[in-house]
Amino acid sequence: MEKIYSLRAEIFKALSHPIRLKIVECVSKEEKSVGEIVKYVEAEASNVSRHLALLRKAGILSDRKEGLNIYYCLEIPCVMEFFSCVNKVVKTRLELNRDMLKKI
Amino acid sequence: MEKIYSLRAEIFKALSHPIRLKIVECVSKEEKSVGEIVKYVEAEASNVSRHLALLRKAGILSDRKEGLNIYYCLEIPCVMEFFSCVNKVVKTRLELNRDMLKKI
DNA sequence: GTACTATTTGATAACATTACCAATTAATCA
DNA sequence: TGATTAATTGGTAATGTTATCAAATAGTAC
Numbered sequence: 001m002e003k004i005y006s007l008r009a010e011i012f013k014a015l016s017h018p019i020r021l022k023i024v025e026c027v028s029k030e031e032k033s034v035g036e037i038v039k040y041v042e043a044e045a046s047n048v049s050r051h052l053a054l055l056r057k058a059g060i061l062s063d064r065k066e067g068l069n070i071y072y073c074l075e076i077p078c079v080m081e082f083f084s085c086v087n088k089v090v091k092t093r094l095e096l097n098r099d100m101l102k103k104i
Numbered sequence: 105m106e107k108i109y110s111l112r113a114e115i116f117k118a119l120s121h122p123i124r125l126k127i128v129e130c131v132s133k134e135e136k137s138v139g140e141i142v143k144y145v146e147a148e149a150s151n152v153s154r155h156l157a158l159l160r161k162a163g164i165l166s167d168r169k170e171g172l173n174i175y176y177c178l179e180i181p182c183v184m185e186f187f188s189c190v191n192k193v194v195k196t197r198l199e200l201n202r203d204m205l206k207k208i
Numbered sequence: 209g210t211a212c213t214a215t216t217t218g219a220t221a222a223c224a225t226t227a228c229c230a231a232t233t234a235a236t237c238a
Numbered sequence: 239t240g241a242t243t244a245a246t247t248g249g250t251a252a253t254g255t256t257a258t259c260a261a262a263t264a265g266t267a268c
Contacts, residue, residue, distance in 0.1 A: 007194045021116075046257085051256095068212095070216095076196070085185065086115045090108070094111075096163075139243095149246090156245095172235050
């Protein structure tokens with residue numbers, strides 16, 4: 001398997017967790033401190049910290065230190081364009097479920 | 105965590121494996137039989153079969169049976185638009201690696 | 209120096225994913 | 239019927255991911 005497919009897969013893997021998707025949404029408009037992100041996603045700080053590190057390592061977020069705070073922002077804004085397509089897939093799946101329900 | 109983030113994450117998870125990305129590429133232009141896909145991705149048939157099932161379950165591929173063969177095709181063409189953005193991230197990462205290399 | 213706050217890291221246990229080989233199903237045809 | 243081909247499924251061991259709690263780091267202010 002050519003390496004390029006693995007490199008691409010890593011980006012999708014970085015986006016394949018609900019907390020990480022919520023983090024991406026949180027920082028998509030403007031940078032946010034870790035504290036703000038933790039409040040937004042409603043998860044344990046240490047857990048969020050790991051997800052942030054993973055997103056940074058994948059190249060999706062970048063960070064900046066200022067005093068005690070660390071601010072994260074979306075490094076690759078085009079990632080946001082994924083969501084309308086993903087919502088389309090999700091919608092189709094939910095509609096299929098609804099149609100199956102009708103048949104019961 | 106709202107359910108919608110988990111549903112979205114499942115789509116990304118389905119795309120987060122090199123073999124599955126190669127499968128998506130393989131069937132993106134026209135439907136292909138499992139045999140053709142197996143040749144294209146150069147992996148074990150049983151392995152490819154499981155990846156195909158996963159992509160179908162996620163709603164990304166659909167399948168059609170004809171005689172002994174099963175044909176898969178891309179159900180959600182907009183997925184292909186992800187790749188130019190993903191390549192951008194990959195390129196940035198590779199450039200960072202190159203720049204680090206220069207400093208050694 | 210101590211105290212305080214923000215964030216990350218270590219250790220670990222629970223859980224999920226993957227590849228492999230063998231066995232199975234399903235369709236076709238002689 | 240049995241043989242052949244295409245594809246999937248069962249079992250399993252190896253590997254990877256995640257959440258949690260405690261501990262550590264790093265910056266600020268006194």
